[in-house]
Amino acid sequence: MSIHVQHLQKNFQVHVRNAGWIDALRSLFHREYRTVEAVKDISFQIESGEIVGFLGPNGAGKTTTIKMLAGLLYPTAGQILVEGFVPFEQKVEFKKMMSLVMGQKSQLIWDIPPMETFLVNKAVYEIEERAFQRTLEELVELLELQPLLGKPTRSLSLGQRMKCELAATLLHQPKVLFLDEPTIGLDVHTQEKVRQFIAKYNREHNTTILLTSHYMGDVTALCQRVMIINHGQLLYDGDLQILSEKLTxxxxxxxxxxxxxxxxxxxxxxxxxxxxxxxxxxxxxxxxxxxxxxxxxxxxxxxxxxxxxxxxxxxxxxxxxxxxxx
Amino acid sequence: MLHKYAVLLRMKWVEMFEYRLASLVWVFGAMTQPLITMLVWMNIDREASATFILYFASLIVVERLTTAWDVWELDREIREGSFSYYIVRPFAHVHWAIAENLVYKLVFFVILAPVWLVAAIFVPALRLKLDWGQLALFVFALLIASAIRFLFSYSFGLLGFWVTKVTAIYGMLEAISLFFSGRIAPLSFLPPVIQQLSFYLPFRYMVGFPVELLTGDVHGTAGDGFLLAIFWMLCFLALTFALWKRGLKKNQAVGG
CATH class of the missing domain: 3.30.70 (Alpha-Beta Plaits)
Known part of the structure; x- marks a missing residue:
């Protein structure tokens, strides 16, 4: 068992305020808070080496769940075990065996070439020189990174950056990979490339992958199993084909x-x-x-x-x- | 650990050279305010010109070598959500911040030290009359000062987990600290109440105290100064740890 989630919940306190001058002023003195139940009660299990698609409309609770699995958010209630670790305990061993890619955020250092980020990751993840060279070679070949390595990150296109982003997160060969909208904003050709890469990587390394995406293409190409979430609740967890037969x-x-x-x-x-x-x-x-x-x-x-x-x-x-x- | 630092330092070094112009502005731009203040004081009390020159030159050096901008960085990183990538990696964010501080301060030193030496040829007031022991005490005070300023700025930045735009509050405290830290005038020129207060507040130990040691005009005894400086450093260290622990739980990992 790679990922084990039971009765997971996350509430946020959100400051409520109406638009307009008077209400803005009023909120200075009296703040009203509302509890938003982003994730209500979710349980699921993912086996090692599985790729699971996590689907839901905007604000459904996908990203919140992924962030709890990666240890970024502290769950309000429930249990999470990822490869035997409780993510929020922030253990170094946990961080060394997982990775998170957020399509809308970048871990690459903005003003210097991606290679610098790779070298920093090599050090902070304590990757041995030989293993690093081997993985880097593999990633450079699979993702066709060679011409990009020396260019400042800021001058890369979105697609080029995402490929470097993937490389940066995979250098330490994580057992578990959380991909939060990895193909967002990419053109069709690059989306296809990234998908092929993820599929191949999963096959060769038996990495457990949890993927969220708005593009059905990602999910149909990569995932046999999908979990559908809306309003913080799991609506479906199972085979994509069966779901299709059931609903249509x-x-x-x-x-x-x-x-x-x-x-x-x-x-x-x-x-x-x-x-x-x-x-x-x-x-x-x-x-x-x-x-x-x-x-x-x-x-x-x-x-x-x-x-x-x-x-x-x-x-x-x-x-x-x-x-x-x- | 050392290897990780070496790699981070190298990366920050490479990054800094991407911002050549900005780095120069950070060194020389920061001189403007102390230089103007110095000219004002020299005009008020012409007899003491030499004292003011030495005081404000020391101030410029100490100010640059202790300055910390982490509150601005943290505020942005937390608000925009890019902080998340530091949490998921197995090396705490604070190390990246320390590495950055070390690189920039080294560069400030490498630029400012020769400028001082050359200026000392023409301006007798800048020729230091310190023995090695006094110099060592100055360096020690300088290290504590930059630790206090760093931890103060960093812990303030961590408040970003609770409050958006903490920099506004920080800016206000910086303005107040102008007086208490000795950046507007040597402490001995300020009203007795402020002198008293500044002795106990942390601000003097961020800038003023090392300057006093360098100029040889220490307010009170150096021993008391060191005790209070170390006390404040430990306070902010504890505060940083506490805020980090609680802040992570509060973190909303916005965006994405």
Whole structure:
């Protein structure tokens, strides 16, 4: 077991104040606080080497949970064990075997080249020279960092910086990696590169990875298992495919025809749209094989394509409904 | 530990050279206020010009070698959330701050010492009449002074876990300390009440006390001065530890 979380809770005291001059002045003398329950009662376990996607809309409690797992935040209640350590105890051994990447923050030293940050990390994580050289070589090759190492961090593009950021966090070869929106703001090509890297790294090093992202692409490419959180509560924890089948019990069938005949499509499935030479139907999962066969039989089909509904749709539904893992 | 410091020092050194111009401004810009104050005093009491020259020249050196800017850095890092990366790494933030202080102060010294030596050729008032023992006491007081100022600034910065923009309060205390630390005038020129107060407050031990030792005009006995200086250093050390422990629990790790 790599990560073990039980009944985790985090409350924040937030100062409430209405907009405007008078209220601003009033708040000088009398402050009102409100308790925000960012994480209400979460329990889960993650095995060593697993990649788990942590999904939820903005303000759902994902980042708060990750920060508690990394020892940044002190939990209001509940237990966390990461590789046997209680994160908030801030033990050096704990810090040496985990890493945190926050897509919107940088650990690279801003005005000097990334290599300087790497050297600093080598010292503070007490990485041996040979191990450091070996890991650095591997990371430089995988992430194509060579041309970036000597440039001041501030002059790197967002994508280049994120690649260096990943390298900086992996130099000490952590067993557990928390990735909080690692692909935020990156272009599609760089997102893909970063994903491939994470997948490969996980395979080769058996690193436990907990990933949050707003991009479904990250999650579908990397994670078999997802945890969905909203309003500080875990709504779903389980297989991504099963979730999809549960929430969207249909598939999309796209038929290409030389000429679209005017027939009643409703007997095949729910009509989504008719385009020039193309008909899209929504069909219940259990009827897909049957309907496909009938379509092929009834028409001279040029092409037939069966698709799962887009993952975005699944997740949007999941945020709305309360689904429980089977 | 030493190796980690060596690496941090080297990194801070490289970083500083990225800010060449700013570093020079920090050395020479900080001279303006003491120089103007010196000219005002020299104008008030022409007879004592030599005393003022030595006092304010010492003040400039001591002020630069003890100055601490950590409250500004911490305030920003905590408010913007970049502090988080120091918490997750296995080497406490305070070490990074100490390394930075050491590098900048070394550079200030390397620039200011030759300037003093050259100036002493032309200005007799700057020729020090200290024996080795007195010089050693000065260096000791200087080290304590920079520790007090550092810990004062750092512990204030840690208040950033509770209060946003602690720098405003810090700025006010800095202004008050101008009097008590001896930066406006030698303590012996100030009203007796302020002299009395400054003897017990920490500010004199941040700047004024080492200056007095360097100029050979110590207010009270040097022994008492050292006792109080060490007392304040330990107080701020304890305060820094306490605030660090409590602050981490309070930390909201904002952003991201």
């Amino acid at each position: 019990p249909y598939k999309l069938i796209e038929v290409r025809l030389p000429e679209v005949p005017s027939v009643s499509w409703e007997k095949y499935g729910e009509l989504v749209g008719v385009d020039e030479g193309k008909v899209s139907l929504r069909v219940a999962r259990e009827r897909v094989t049957d309907v496909s066969a009938r379509l092929l039989h009834d028409f001279s089909v040029a092409d037939l394509n069966i698709q799962d509904p887009p993952m975005e749709e699944v997740i949007t539904l999941a945020f709305q409904e309360e689904v429980h893992a089977s």
